[in-house]
Amino acid sequence: MANETKPLRARFHRAIVRRGLAAKTESTYAQWISRYIRFHGNKHPAELNLSHVESFLEHLAVERGVSTSTLKIAMNALRFFFLHVLDKPFGDIRRKFRTPARTRLPVVLSKDEVTRLIDQLRGKYRLMAELMYGAGLRASECCGLRIQDIDIDYAEIMVRHGKGGKDRRTLLPHKLIPELERQIRRISIMRQRDIENGRGGVPVSNTLFGGTPRNASELRVWFLFPASKHVPDSQTGLWVRPSIHPTALRKAIRRAAMRASLQKKVTSHSLRHSFATHMLDAGYDLRTIQQLLGHSQLSTTTIYTHVLNKSGRNVVSPLDRTE
Numbered sequence: 671m672a673n674e675t676k677p678l679r680a681r682f683h684r685a686i687v688r689r690g691l692a693a694k695t696e697s698t699y700a701q702w703i704s705r706y707i708r709f710h711g712n713k714h715p716a717e718l719n720l721s722h723v724e725s726f727l728e729h730l731a732v733e734r735g736v737s738t739s740t741l742k743i744a745m746n747a748l749r750f751f752f753l754h755v756l757d758k759p760f761g762d763i764r765r766k767f768r769t770p771a772r773t774r775l776p777v778v779l780s781k782d783e784v785t786r787l788i789d790q791l792r793g794k795y796r797l798m799a800e801l802m803y804g805a806g807l808r809a810s811e812c813c814g815l816r817i818q819d820i821d822i823d824y825a826e827i828m829v830r831h832g833k834g835g836k837d838r839r840t841l842l843p844h845k846l847i848p849e850l851e852r853q854i855r856r857i858s859i860m861r862q863r864d865i866e867n868g869r870g871g872v873p874v875s876n877t878l879f880g881g882t883p884r885n886a887s888e889l890r891v892w893f894l895f896p897a898s899k900h901v902p903d904s905q906t907g908l909w910v911r912p913s914i915h916p917t918a919l920r921k922a923i924r925r926a927a928m929r930a931s932l933q934k935k936v937t938s939h940s941l942r943h944s945f946a947t948h949m950l951d952a953g954y955d956l957r958t959i960q961q962l963l964g965h966s967q968l969s970t971t972t973i974y975t976h977v978l979n980k981s982g983r984n985v986v987s988p989l990d991r992t993e
Contacts, residue, residue, distance in 0.1 A: 685750070692835060698743065703748065709729065724766070777943060778940065778947045778974075783934070799923060802945075804842075805843065805945070805962075808833070808938075813893075813895060813913045813914050817891070825844055836964060840963075869909050872892050873903055893912070924936065950975065
């Protein structure tokens with residue numbers, strides 16, 4: 671949103687915060703709004719109307735050939751911008767660009783494939799992959815974990831401000847507790863060194879922690895997987911240590927999948943899909959899995975019944991039948 675005035679940028683940020691949207695959502699929306707403005711020759715947003723939105727979306731759909739999901743994200747970003755920043759109606763544009771939803775089955779790894787994948791990872795990335803598979807975490811959720819989110823006594827993980835801004839609890843695999851305790855000790859040493867060098871803080875959210883420079887250095891709010899370098903905090907201007915970026919984790923998993931010679935299109939999300947499928951296969955009910963994954967609708971979770979052929983049909987191939 672570089673071509674907007676400062677008042678509009680501030681208004682956009684306030685609208686995001688008021689509705690409790692995630693920082694990732696703010697970043698994504700800002701990128702699409704910037705692309706929209708650049709597409710129309712960097713005109714001031716107040717000069718643009720719904721016809722400009724339609725031409726931009728038409729460009730994305732026809733000339734750029736973006737996917738349905740990408741087009742939907744761009745549309746949502748512009749709708750948010752019009753309604754909550756420009757105070758303009760958005761009309762029925764979404765109806766004009768509505769396309770049939772396509773159901774794609776998730777890529778699920780077998781237990782052997784999960785083992786082969788994780789065996790190709792080392793250090794923090796191995797522990798992160800084990801957490802994603804063992805607790806059904808998204809890559810961004812895993813990277814965003816703080817020390818206070820790990821409840822070793824109750825073997826639980828608190829996922830804060832997940833997708834849709836929701837908090838949830840999920841299980842903590844007992845097998846990972848010793849390594850997590852070692853990881854926390856490593857972070858404690860890192861924090862002490864940072865303090866000795868005049869730093870020692872991490873980014874904190876005002877809504878979650880009352881983000882003051884004092885508690886930004888407390889061990890409990892440190893990320894479980896901190897980055898190797900410091901960055902200036904956008905709120906305080908202090909140099910802080912952020913978490914590992916989800917992109918780095920996703921790349922590490924893709925490289926591990928190649929080294930493991932897995933013949934599937936493996937992404938970091940495949941570990942979350944595999945968690946859900948293997949939990950279902952172990953006999954856990956859909957409602958329990960829905961809560962662990964943080965799905966708003968049970969219908970989202972039922973897709974894993976199709977992966978396991980447990981939709982009630984019990985279909986058997988004629989080739990597998992014996993006379």
